[in-house]
Structures are given as C-alpha cells and as structure tokens.
Amino acid sequence: MAHGRTRSRGDRGRPPRPAGHRIVGVTTQRPRTAGSLVRLGFLDGAAAAAGLDRLGELGPEICTPLAASADPDAALAGLLRLADAVENRAELLEAVADDEGTAMRLCSVLGASEALTAHLVRHPDQWRDLTDPTIGATRAPAFAMRAALLASVGADPQVAEPVATLPDAAAVDALRVAYRRILLRLAARDLAHHLPVDDAAAEIADLAAGTLEAALAVARARVGEAARTTRLAVIAMGKCGGRELNYVSDVDVVFVFAPVEGADEGGALRAATQLASQLMQVCSDHTAEGTIWPVDANLRPEGASGPLVRTLASHRGYYEKWAKTWEFQALLKARPVAGDLALGEDYVRMIEPMVWSAAERDGFVHDVQAMRRRVLDHIPAHEAERQLKLGSGGLRDVEFAVQLLQLVHGRADPAIRARATLSALAELTDGGYVGREDGEALHDAYAFLRTLEHRIQLHRLRRTHVVPDDEASLRRLGRSLGMHSEPVAELDRQWKYHRREVRRLHEKLFYRPLLAAVAKLASSDARLSLDAAEARLSALGYDDPKGALRHLEALTSGVSRTSDIQRTLLPVMLEWLADSPDPDAGLFGFRRLSESLGRSPWYLKMLRDEGEVAERLAFLLGTSRYATDLLEREPQGVRMLGGDLSPLSAEALTTEMLSVASRQSDPEEAVRAVRAVRRRELLRIACGNLVAGTDVALVGAGLSRLTDATLEATLTVAMDAVRVARGLDEEPTRMAVVAMGRYGGFELSYGSDADVMFVHEAREGVEAQVAAAYAQAVVGELRRLLSLPASDPPLVVDADLRPEGKQGPMVRTLASYEAYYAKWSHVWEFQALLRADAVVGDPELRARFTALIDPLRFPSEGISPDDVVEVRRIKARVDDERLPRGADPNTHLKLGRGGLADVEWTVQLLQMRHAGTVPELRTPQTLAALEAAVAADLVAAEDAEVLADSWRLVSRMRNAVTLVRGKPSDQVPRDATERAAVARVLGYAAGDSDRMVNDYLRTTRRAHAMVEKVFWEE
Template sequence: MARLATTTGELARRGFLDVDEALRDLEELVARHDLPGGAGRALEGDVGWLRLLEATADPDLALRGLNRLDEKAPEVLAPFAVDAEASGRLAVVMGGSQALNHHLVAHPADAAVLLEAPRRVPGEQIRAQVLQTIGAEGDIPVAADAGAADALRLANRAHLVRIAARDLTSEDPCAIVDDIAAELADLADALVEGALAIARAQVPGQEHVRLGIVAMGKCGAQELNYISDVDVVFVAEPADEDTSSARAVEIASRIAAKLSQICSAHSAAGSIWQVDANLRPDGKSGPLVRSLSSMETYYDKWAKNWEFQAMLKARAMAGDLNVAQGFVEIVQPHVWQAAEREHFLAETQAMRQRVISLLPANQASREIKLGAGGLRDVEFSVQLLQLVHGRADDRVRGRATLASLRDLVDACYIGRAEGAEMDAAYRFQRTLEHRIQLYKLRRTHLLPDDERELRVLARGLRMPGGAEELLDTWKATSRRVRGLHQRLFYSPLLAAVTRLHTDELKLTADQARDRLRVLGFQDPAAALRHIEALTAGVNRKVEIQRQLLPAMLGWFAEGPNPDHGLLSFRQVSEALGESPWYLRALRDEGEMAERLARILSSSRLTVDLLKRAPETVRMLSSDQSLRPRAREDVLKSMLSAAKRHDATADAIAAVRAIRRAELFRLAAGDILEVTGLDELGRGLSDLAGATIDAALVVARREVPDAPELGVVALGRWGGREMGLGSDCDAMFVMADSTDQDATRRATQLVQKVRSMLAAQGPDPALDIDADLRPEGKNGPMVRSLSGMRSYYQRWSVTWEAQALVRASHGAGDPALTAALLEMVDPLRWPEGGLERSRLTEIRKLKSRMEAERIPRGTDPKRNTKLGPGGLSDIEWTVQVLQLQHAHEVPALRTPSTLPAMRAVVEAGLLDAHDATELEQAWRLASQLRNKILLVRGRASDVIPIDAREVDAIATMLGYDRGEASHLIDDYWRTTRRCAAVVDRLFWGDQA
C-alpha cells in the first residue's frame, strides 16, 4: 500500500477532530520507533492501526491513549501489532471510554485481557477471580492484607475492560445489552462478596454471624449499568446457639457498614459501586440489618405498596446465600399479592408521576432513565403488569425487564407488536445509557447536550447520520415508549383485572379492547375507563359491581347501545352511592341487574330519569312493579307528597319527582316489553291528568280564590294514546259566575300550572298546549260554560269541530268537562254527517300543515307524523269517518283512534283489510316516535339519519343488530300501503 498521507485534512476525513494534536501523537509514535515510511506506515503495519482508530467512537482519545500506552509500556502493544482482532478490541476500548483509557495507561498489564476473544464469563468464575485477587480463602474469606480494598477496585476495572470490549466490538450492541447488564451484575456480586470478605476480617466477632446480602433493583434483576447504585438489603442470623439474634444483628450491622464504606470509597486505584441499602424496611431511618423474623413481621404488618414493587427484583446475592434466600422467600408471597392492596395502582401511578414532576425542566427532555418515554416507563409498565397478572400466573414472575417483557408477550398480556417495539426501544435506550456512562465511568442518565459528546455517542453506535440521527432515534423511541406506557401503565384494564376472575387475567389491553369490540362496544377505550371507575376501591359496592360486570357487559352487548349502557351504569351507580338495598338487589336479584343493563343500553331518557331519581331502579325487581299505576293512586301519592311541603316550589318539586318515577316505570316497561303500546298510551295519559290535577291543587295556594276549572283533554291526550314525547293539548272551562274577576283569577291559575310543569333543567317538561281552544292562540285562555256555548253555536269553524272529536275529560272538575263535552256533541257528531264544503276545508288544512310543518331538508317519508302514511294521515282519515257517521253510529263516538277504527269496520263503513293497513302503520309510527325519544333523549317525529341511532331503534323494536335497513324498508312498505288506503278514503271519491 502506498504511503498514507498524514496531513490534517486526511486525519479530519478519518474522523479526528483535534487534527493538530493527533498529528503530534502520530509523529511521537514514529519517532519513538524510528520506523521507515513515517507515521502513516508506522500505524498501518500488519494491523492497520489508523483504520482501526477510524472505526472508534473517539479517534482522538484512542490515538492519544495508544501513544501514552506505547510510551509507558511499549511491550504491551507488541502482541497486538500482529493480531488485528485484538488490536480492534484495544482500539475501541481506548476510544470508547476515557476512564478505561486512563486505566490502561496507568495499568498496562490489564490490556492483556483484550488479547482473548470476548466471551461471557460465568459469574462463579468472576467471583473466584475476584476473591483470589484480594487473597481470600476458606469458607469465610479473610483479606490477606491492608491493600485488599485497592486490589478489589483494580479487579473491578480489569473486568470492566473485558466486558466493555465485548460490548463495544459487538455488531449489534442493542442485541446483547441485557447480557452485558447481566455480566455487570455478576461482577457486582463478586465485588460485594470480596468487600464482605474484607469487612469481616476487620470486625471482631464476625464468626458468630451469618450475614446474607440480597440484591435489589437493577442488580437484583441482573440488569446492572456500568455505573449504578447497587441496591441491597442486609439480613443476619446467629451462626451459633450462644449468639442471640440481637447480638448477631449488632455485629452484622458493623460488617454491613464497613462493606458499604469499602465499596463506596475512592482511592488512587479508583472506586467500585455505591452500595445503597435504602430499600430496606423503613428506608434510611430503619436499622441497617434485621433478622429474618423481624423482616417477616415488618412485611406482614407495615410495609407499603411501593416496597413490594421493589421486592419484585429481590435476589440472593452474597454472603450466606441461605439466609438471603430465606428473606426472598418471606417477601415473595407479599409481592404477588401487592396488586390487591388498597390504592396499589393509584400509588404506583402517582409515584411515577411524582418522579417526572421532580425532574429539572432543562433536563427532562434528555433524561434517559427517569424522563417520560425513558427507561423507567418501560420498567414500571412491565413491573405493574407483572404484579397485576403474576398473582395468578407464575409465568410472568421474572426479575429482569426484557426477559419479563418477553414473558408478558408470550402469555398474551402484551401484544407481540407492542412488545417488540418496547423491547427495541428499551434496548436502544439502555445501550445509549451504557455508552454515556462508560465514557467517563460516571453515574449519569442524561443525554449530553454537547455536540462533540453527541458525535462520539453516534459514532460508537455506528450511526452514519451522526448526532442528528442519534437525537432523532432517541426522540422516536421516547415518543413510542411514552405512548405504550400510557396504554399499559395507565390502562383501566389494570384496575379492572385485579378484581376479575383468574381466567380473565390473561388479556392485554389490546385483547380486552378487541373483546369489547366484538361484543358491540364502539369505543372500547372508553369502556375500559368506565370499567376501571366501577371497579376501583375496596368497599362492598365496588365488590358487587366487580362481580357483576362480566355478566353485565354481556347484557349491555345485547342492547342497542352497549357503550351508553356501560357509561350509564357507571353514572347511576355513582348517583346511588352506597345504598344498601341497591347493592343487595344487584347481587341477589339477577333479573334486576339484567333489566338494568338492558334499559341503560337502550335509552337516554331512562338514564336521565334515573340520574334524577336513582332510587326508582328498584322498580326493575318485577313485572308488576313496571305496570302503569292507576291514575287515582298516582294522584294520591302526588297530593300526599305535596302536603308535606309548605313552600309552593317544594310542593310542586315533590309532584314532579313522582312524575319522574312514573315516567321511568312506563319507559322501562316499554323497553322491557312488559307494557304494550296501548297500555303505555293510557298510562302516559293518566299520568298527565294526575299531574295536572296535583298542580292545580298546589297552584291554588298562590291563587286561593280561583274558581273551579275543568280541563278538557284534546289530541292524543284526549284519546288516551299519548306517546313518551306528547304534549298535553287542552282547553279550560269554568262555571258561569257573576264575579267579574273570576275569569282573571282562573286565567292566572292556568298560567301558574303551566309554568310549574314547564321545563326546569333536566327535569322532563309537561307542556300544556292550549292552541286548540276556541279562536286558537288569539282566544281567551279560559271561558265560562256559557261563553263556550255562545262561541260554538255562533262562530265555531270546521277545524275546531274536528279537534273536538278527540275531546275527553283531562283534569279538574269532571262535572264542568262533562257539561262542556255534552254541549259540543252536536258539533263533533253532526246530524247529517260532514258537509262537502267542510271536507274540502279539512283537506286544505291538512295540505297546508304538511307543506308548512315538515322540516325543510328532511325526507317526508321519514316523518312519522306528517309523512305519507304517517300518523296524521291515519288519524285524520278516521276523524273524517267519525264526523261523517258518528251521529248514526254511536260506537264511533270515541276520542281514541284504534277503537274508532274498529267501530267503523264493525259498522261496515271500512274494509277490514284497509283497517289493518291503517292500524299497522299507526302502531309502527307510534312505536317509532317512542323509541326515537328513548334512544335520543328528546322527542322527534323524524326517523334519524344517523346509522347508529337507527340501529339502536331497530334493536329495540326486535330487529337483530345491523338490521336498521330492514326497519326502514318495513316502515316504508307499511306506510306506502297505508298511504294508498288514505288516498282512497281521505282524498278520493270515497270520502
């Protein structure tokens, strides 16, 4: 090969930063050996040193170290000059660690370990070598001389050189990072054993003590860093019968203190690791050493949740291994019960958040270990999953993070893809941490902010993109770890599974979401949050909910909207608090729990009612409890409740509360198919009448001299076929009076009642619509009987006569309403039937209503009231038949649609087939209006466009999940047939 150029430009191209100093080092080597060909040839030789230096993390540092090593001990480099692989190991160590570079210059003989091919040395072999180095011998090693501590420190550095060479020369350092960490833990075991030997030699009475040393943390997990605290716990037992436990602990405490001092001290020979015993019982404030019995008492009675998490890593390490293992066996059962302890999850999560919050703001984004998305997030996620699931599954009870992560993946607690991502991120971050620490052998977890140091790191990790690639990779892994940590560590699944059956503890968060999705939940993540909320805590209510949830999830899934059902269950349970009857009913009455699940997953209306009056859930205990109550009974309850309150506002609130409960009864009965459509209509109409009667009584407190009123029910209320969203169409009549102020007071009473029952917050309103009274909105709110008679005899128009077809007693004085109804019979059952001109008026009015009231932009075919074949078509057709024939057929004199339709058929005025088409359409449209209100929580005549809402409505009507289109098709087919009948009967010549 031609002579290599050694100009500053050539050195810069090869990765040297301080090229002037590098050139001086090269020239010194050339001059020292006086080799032909200059510095380039001297460094090329058989090995090609310059090429090897170019491949190191810090070529400047490596060249400088080689020059000094050659200057101090030139014989050391001789064997390397003919061994390219060994030279490569020497080069990467000299360029990868400033601290080991300096160590080899100071102790050249230690470079000899690099002549051998890198391999993992068994822990027992390392231990034997270390003990031999300090001159220990026998079963109880004794230090040979006062320099044993320095010999221990030098042995540590010699082994670090060997381990670092294996790490730095690896083609894929991330792949072996766990193996490197395990060998470092083996070295720590040996060093602690050596320090114990030295300490025991310096403490009188040591022969009377069996001191066991338990490794904790990273050392216990055998995943130690190059520089890290070695967390330990000391346990002591007497070595003979003549030594008391207290005496043994006293002697052991002196030994442990001396051991810690040896490991932590610095000298010219360097240092070892800091031994940290703060994970012992009571931490820094607790005794340094305890006996096994003392340990057992502590962990049985006083240990906190975090201490059991720490004990997950406990491992017999050094000293008397039987004593150390005895401690491990004491704490292990507690470790696998920790997840069931009170506040365990919350405290564990809070501890992690506290660590992050305490990080200095200028370091948080560079904190590899403690920062968000860093090593600790992976470790805590794995540990938490182990503690939650490992109590029932010993397959996931490992100590090391990566091995345990694999176990969790293999056992399906974490998905394979997520596990692989977390494994790769953790390996990269641990390797990054190792390289940062190795460079100066300083305990740090911060990504450097110095450009040169970042460059060295990137070169050591063979990143061609340099510092930019390194930072991008760090940010990407941090971001991914943060996301995975949030999903795993804060997953509600963890809180839920700690309370579920063992067989159900084998799900990852993803699998739980998948299972919920299969059940029909559209938002499994939200469902898991609700499960966590329902199963968090240790009280009886939570325990019962915990037992019921698996079954209730299935029941929710059978309803139209499982997501809403689970959310509603949570809301209702929170509203009910610790009610003992509720707990017993949920636990002991399976039918009630199933019914609750079904109505909660079906209806926003029932949820709103339950949240306002959660005690009404007890109605679900039986069919009979869901049957509509008699009007008289409801009114009696309302009046009794109102009498218990002196204030008017409180009295009417009590009336409204009973109405809420009765609305829940009727709605729940409809959902659970206990109550049919006809019975529901009568029940709602009776409830409206009772409510208005009670409100009249309460309102008289503020209008004491108001005359008696009769409330005439019109529309669906009059026909006793109200729907869940129906208004109360009404008009008001009073007796004739000579009191000129009577009408004013009567009107004041009506206004008071209407305002009392109008919407108040989330409370369902009872709207009293008086627009069908004489003269409509322009007429007086209340008229006397004589005033009504005068008006209807002289000025009544066709639409008013039609409205009176559905008039009946609504509330108030029955005698007054009966008198009025008798008075208007000639109008609604006219002799001679319906004149042609009046039929034309009715047709024009209907056409105008459909044109004006069908919302623009909506499909008329989806309008259950005004659309073709809808309720208006059917009811107006029947009413026309009543106006035409009721004078001759008394059976037609009814305010109810379906009885009137049957009477028309029986009288031979309507074909039975046509009547069937009309009735089927009327029933389906009425049911749809009710179900729309139940699902959406608000009234609407229009079938929703939203597919989920239509699917929920269809499910409530008996269709299978996903058959919403079948419902729409059935409705359009039914209304199309109905419209054909209406065309003939109402619009055609038959009318």
C-alpha cells in the same frame, strides 16, 4: 439462567444500523493527510496526523480501528497517553499493529470511555488483558469474577467465609483496581463485539455480586473475631437483583442475619450491623483509586430509619404487618448475592408468597401509581425532556409496565416470574399476556434505551441517565451505537422513535387486551380470557371489574366508525381513568357521555385528536360527581375542555343571559334559557378548578358573578312577567337585590345558597300599597322561576338575613330599612351588613342602600366595648350550639377549630372596631379586609398569613368536597375513596390523603391559635 430466554434475539442489544451506514475507516489505503483523516471521522485532522506520526509506522495501520471508535480523536489521544505510560512501548504498538482484535478492543475502549482510559494509563500493564482472543466469544463466569475479586484483597475464595488478609488500605485500593480491570474486559467485549445489552447487564450484576463478596471479606477483617458470631446474607435488590445492572449505579441491598449456633443474638446483631456498615463503606469510600459505587440499603424495612440488619423473623413480621405495596414490587427482584447464601435463599423463599399475593392487597393500584408519580415528580424540570430513565417513554415506563403485569398475572402463572425485565417480557409474550409484535417492539425499544444509557455512563463512569445536549457528546454516543454517517441526527431520530414506542406500548400493554377480551377483536394483540381481564381490571383499581367489562363491551361492540374510534381511544382513556380516584364511576360516566354524544361527529374526533381534552375528561369523570352530572346535562361542555377555563365576567354573562331570555315569550322558558347558561358556566368554573387549578378566590368570584348575572336576568324576567300579568304599562317601583354572607363577600362555593335581601322604592306618584304588592309579587315570581324543576343545579335564594328574619316582610322600602335599623337592629345585624353588597337591580337604588348601611356597619368610633363583648358572646354560643351532632370539631370545615367561621368572625370583629377610621377595611371580602388590617398595623403580618392560609385551604377543601360528592358537605370526608378524590383535587398525589388531612389539621390548629390571640384578646 434468567437471561437465556432472550439470547435467541441475537444482536438485539445493539440497535439496528440504519441503511447506508458503514464504518468509513474500513479501507486498505493508508491516509496521512489532515483532510483524509477528517473524512475517516477525526474532527481535528491536523492533530490526528501529528499523533499518527508519533506512532511511526503503526500510524497508518491503526486508522481503521481508530475510525471505527466512538471518538477517533479521543481514542488516538488515549493510545498516545498509554504508549507513553507502558514500560514496553514497542510491545504495545506491535500487538496493536499485528492483531486486529486487540486493536479494535483497545481503540473501542479508548474512544468511548474517558474513565477507563485514565484507568489504563494508571495501570498500563492491563492493556494486555485486551489481547485475550477469547474475550469476544466467552462470557466471564460469575464464580471466576468472584474468585478474582476475593484474591485481590487476599481472601481465599474456597472457604465459606473468606477474610481479607491484605492491609486494610491496600485491600480497599486493590479491590477498586480489580473491579476496574474486570470492567475493562467487559467494556471491550461490549463495544467491540457488540454484546447484547441483557448479557452485558447480567455480567455487570455478577461483577457487583463478586465485589460485595470481596467487600464483605474486608469487613470481616475489620470486625475481627466478632464476625464469627453471626451469619450475614446480602440480598441484592433492584437491577442488581434482577441481573440487569448499569455500568454505574447504586447497588440496592437488604441485609439478613442469624446468630451462629450458641451465639448471643444481641452480640450477633451488633456484629452483623458492623459487617453491613463496613461493607457499605468499603464500596463507597473515595481513595486514591477512586470509588466503586454506593451501596444503598434504604429499601430495607422502615427505610433509612429502620435497623440496618434484621433476622428472618423480623423481616417476616414487618412484611406481614406493615409493608406497603411498593415494597413488594421492589422485592420482585430480590436475590441473594453475597455472604451466607443459604440464609439468603431462606429469605427469598419467605418473601415469595407475599410478593405474588401483593396484587390482592387493598390499595395495590394506588400504591403502584403513587410510586410512579413520585418518580416523575422528582425529575428536575431542566432534565425532564432528556431523562432516559424516569421521563415519559423512558426505561421506568417499561419496567413499571412489566412489573405490574407480573404482579397481576404472576399470582396464578409462575412461568412469568423472571427477575430481569427483558426475560420477564419474553415470558409475558410467550404466555400471551403481551402481543408478540408488541413484545418484540418493546424489547427493541428497551434494549436501545438501555444501550444508550450504558454508553452515556461508560464515558466517565458516572451515574447519570440524562442524554447530553452538546454536539460532541451526541456525536460520540451516536457513533458508539454504530451511527457513523450522521450520528447526531440519527441518534436523535432513533431516541425519539423509541420513546414514542415505549409510551404507546406502555398504554397498550394493559388496556388493548381488555378490549380484545370483551369485543372479540381479530388482531395480533394478546388475548385475555374474561377471568384474566377481570383480574387485570381489578388490579388497575376497578372495584367492579365485571361492570367495567360490560361498559367496555357496550362501547366497543359493533362495526360502526364510532366503535372503531372507541377501540382506538379506550386504551388511553382506560389508563387515565385507572389513574383517577374512582375508575368505575369514571368509566360509567364515559359510557353515558359517549351514548349521549356518540352521533356527534366532533366528540370522539376531539378526544382522539386532542390528547389534553381526553385526559382532562378522564380526570373529571373519575374524580368529580358534580362535574360528571353537569357534563351529562350539558354534554356539549366537553368542547370547553380544550379552551380557556377562566370564569367569565359578570357583564358578559348578564348580556348573554338577557339576550337568551329576550328570545322567549314565556317567562318559564326564558328563565330555563338563563339557567342553561348558568349550567354551562358552572361547568366551566368546575373544570377550571379541577384541571386548570383556578385559584380559590377566583372560583368564589366567578361563582358570585355568575349568581349576579342569573339574578339580574331573572329579576328582569320576573318584573316584566308581573307587570304584564297585572296589566301595567310600567313597573310601579324600582327594585334591587343585596347580596349577603359569602355571596356578598364574593366568596361563594359550589354548594352555597344565595343569601340576599330585597329592597324597592315606589316611583313618583305610585301608591305605597300598589308598589309593595308589585314588589312582593316580583320576589315571589323570581324565587318560583329559579326553583322550577330543571336539569341544572338549583340556585336557592335565601332571604333569612333580612330584618326580623323569617317573620319580616320579604321585601322592604329603603325608608323601611332605615327605620328598622334606627330603632330595632342588634350588633349581629350590623355584623351581617359587613358583607352586604347591592349588586343587582336599579343602580341608583343600590347606591342609596349602600350609603344607608355604611355608617351602621362602619361606625366612625367603632363598636362599643359592650358590643364587642356581645359579638364574642354570640361567637361562643355559635361554637357551642351550631356544630352538628356527631361532627368532629377538628375536621368540620365551617364551624370547626380554625375553620371558616373562626377566621371570618375574627376579621369581621376587626372591621367593626376599626373600619370607621381605616377606610381600606370597608370591604365585604375576607382576604382583602385581612390585608387592610395588616397594612393598618392591626394584625401582625405573620398572624394574618396564618389566618389567610387556613381560610384558603378550608375554602378549597369545601369546594373539593362538593366537586367530589356532587353535593355540599362541611365535613372532611371519612370515606376513603372520597377522601382520596378530595386530595387529588387539592393537588396531592395518589395515596397522599393522609398527608392532606395532616396538612389541614396543622393549618387549622395554627389558625385557631391566632383566633384565640386576635379575636378573644381584650
């Protein structure tokens, strides 16, 4: 029997009673005053005294069992209601007075369950069931429950396919009454005789199995003769399959059918579908006797959209070809419980090899992690802190950990394949996969949480896993668990303690044994062989488990304090890294970072003591090569992970960069110091993007401001260096840098070059040639200094958007720009000027340059119809010729359909046509210009929203690709690992990369339709 393994643990199902707690009501005195009754545990002493008086001489006798109940006031009120409802009041009261066992069982139920009290009042004769002296010592056999439930609907338990003979409505009601009657006996055993939680859960599961059998008997009566054409097996899944069911729970099932010999398969399918549907309806329908529980068949192949019943062959075909890993995890607990049990056993034998090889499947870990995340994501925010089942440190943490250990190690060890969580945990402990002390602690925590769950559900027999927050309910729950002195405070203390234990042990179960395997730690933890450790790492998502073990050994070997802290820290870090898209890269990065910073006293202490910093670091290392490279070059940046990751202002950055540059006499050293600040700030922006969700517009603005400050500081250094080299007392010309393209639009991405134009103007009295030569030398020096080899990502200064492109002079005077634009410029150059922003250098020169170009890029009457045609012609040529060979036009981020170029050209054409009369359009920023176009009624708000959504999504994805790969790319990644990492950066759950791509395609397709409408319309 599956649950026999844990019985030796004795009274584990009931949490240990805290020292000093006792049942106050155990006394030989006969209290009758309100005050004495309050001291016994009644809340309303006066009402209790009046109620006891109504019981006559029995009143004093009943105080002890009433005071021992979860809610003495409710128990007394229930007893009075029952006494009024029974035919023979004297018999009830005499039995309660004379038999302590009967009194304790009855009062325990009345004080803990409002629903069972109401059931007893509706069926008062059933109180006699609680007089059975064998209840406390004898477990109800499953066959006896099945027989009683079948008999309740008039079916013969001795035949192979029992059929209900009672009228339909009577049978459905009778089944509910019989179900509650058996549940009443079970609850009395549980509450009064302290039934271990695994035994209670197994008994509830057996009751559910018998109920399904009886419901199937009713279904056979409804379907009639057609039912004889088919064999139907009901396979219990989940907690029912594992024989660990709650008092109130959906019962998860899968249906398997086979035609009887000689029957038509189509007819058998129809009959089986009818039987399954009717069975579900019998259990879930509401009648005068209430309901039982919903039967949920959504774990079947294809879920709710799949056929309700399948043959064995159909099941096999689905599981072999289409099933996801989580479906095999669910099949761990599959067990035939009703109908044709031989067919059900065939089903279990068929799926067993698939279940125990599931850990070898591609994507195993991602599927399991995604399932766990979906559970967490579906917890309502207002319930998260009080969720007993799904929240952090809850029941699901234990179940997932145990199931994952079974799937990983059960392939080679059949001894750990028990269906029930506590039985499986005992087997894992006996097999050395879980440390003995940890196994005991986890057993106690899980048993406490399950018992608390049972007590919560018993009250009203409702499916809930949320711990209530009102004092009356908490008092009742605490007392039901044996906490009588300070039930609310003690319940809160124990609940929090067990939640912490579950979370701690959940982390420890998988990871600390790995350290034991590689570091040969002397501890009570489970010891794994290296082969077993490799298997576990592989199942956790590490593609190179041997390499991962080498990293662990390097990090934990030795007897230094650093190694001690690493051994404490790594179990948590390994879990977080395993949860990232690339655990191998993350662990390798963590090793390199730790080797770099291992002697820094703050590093490991910060990770150990500040959980958020460690979690953020693990995500960065396992997700982003860009951030990892920056951290390796700027290891002190780990400190930033605990602070504000918002981009700094250009003013603050410029001040700092000028300050650090001024401390160096050598220009190269000065710019290296400037670039070190830039490297740190790139890391800040990347970390904010990755772990704090910095908005894409803020990322673009932050990168642009950082480039402003870098160019401002470098221009200052370059001008000074050239001046000194030429022996000049002062600069012969003023200089400015004009940002262009995405830089000018405040929309830089991580891989963007800095598109610029340089302008200068000779000071009064300086010859033009001298000024020009100086300006050319400064630009050359600026570009040289920024291109020097260094440990930071390069800042490429690209001046190809200048007049005449690469053939033109690198720097021009203001007058030269004016002359060129007056005589030679084309419409595309005016279009390029839309995003010109003079941001660096001499303020007066910058202002004059802006005044020069504004009439050109924002003509008062707009561009001519011929120019509109020319813009469209150039755009068509770009679409045809610029897309790289082999690139997919549907997934190219910049030039693809609905991508950045599509949206930006559309907005820019609106600006060139209308900015002369709409001043708000005179902005280099795409989204701001789009908003202005909406305000001016140039674009419908819904059309603009489509364009803006695409621009934001594509910009975010473009940044994410660079963060993940460490280098820029304009293509949605084809590599599965990179695509998964990009999806995680964008906020999708693990395993949702396909959804990310579908969202991208849908968004850009809609945007392309808007471009067709807005850009190309006449």
